[in-house]
Amino acid sequence: MPLGGQSLVAHAAQNLLAARAAGDDRVRVLVVTAPAFHLDAIARELDGLDEVVLLVVAGGATRQASVAAGLAALDADPRASDVDVVLVHDAARPLAPASLVVRVIEAVRDGHPAVVPGLPVTDTIKRVAPHRGVTVEPVLETVPRAELRAVQTPQGFARDLLARAHAHGAEHAHDETLAASDDAGLVERLGEPVWVVAGDERAAKITTARDLAVAALPTESDE
Numbered sequence: 001m002p003l004g005g006q007s008l009v010a011h012a013a014q015n016l017l018a019a020r021a022a023g024d025d026r027v028r029v030l031v032v033t034a035p036a037f038h039l040d041a042i043a044r045e046l047d048g049l050d051e052v053v054l055l056v057v058a059g060g061a062t063r064q065a066s067v068a069a070g071l072a073a074l075d076a077d078p079r080a081s082d083v084d085v086v087l088v089h090d091a092a093r094p095l096a097p098a099s100l101v102v103r104v105i106e107a108v109r110d111g112h113p114a115v116v117p118g119l120p121v122t123d124t125i126k127r128v129a130p131h132r133g134v135t136v137e138p139v140l141e142t143v144p145r146a147e148l149r150a151v152q153t154p155q156g157f158a159r160d161l162l163a164r165a166h167a168h169g170a171e172h173a174h175d176e177t178l179a180a181s182d183d184a185g186l187v188e189r190l191g192e193p194v195w196v197v198a199g200d201e202r203a204a205k206i207t208t209a210r211d212l213a214v215a216a217l218p219t220e221s222d223e
């Protein structure tokens, strides 16, 4: 999708790489996974990015399969052999600022091998018992919101831990009860700890047409 004249993935890529200007020089390999019919267009659009090894590869049918394809591309490229921290990001969060990228990388480097950005939840959250086709749902409980965080990307990982989490996820792909909606969820399934750092409202996910319209509004630039 275009936003302000360029694709969401181009925005996301530029903000990841802008982490260098914000004081971190380590974002130097960029793997983009996308539907096969978009690969050429994305490679052309991202061609001008400076000082980065760019790999554009076909994703899979699920988020998990796409990230696994990205990790395989990283493993196959000798220029990425010394990469030890991997960030997994959504093009659907195109305005995640460089300061957030740096925060996640630094937390991983400081000894937290799985780090996600998260924001406190401001709505009251209730757990319900959903049933297909039923429009009035029974409430099971109100979840204490002080304990909740709405989790964003980029999520940062020690590369070996992320590889292990994906190998375990692939082994259990047939078991829907073990499906994870983010990469940190796969790490949790291994029984390994995951840490949260402060998220950023600018990293909001674009899911609806309204989200896209909000993303087009002027925002404060990064500090």
Ligand SMILES: C[C@](O)(CO)[C@H](O)COP(=O)(O)O
Residues within 6 Å of the ligand: 063, 090, 092, 150, 151, 152, 153, 181, 182, 183, 205
């Ligand atoms: C990874 C994520 O952005 C964290 O909030 C989210 O889970 C992605 O969900 P999607 O359904 O793959 O867009």
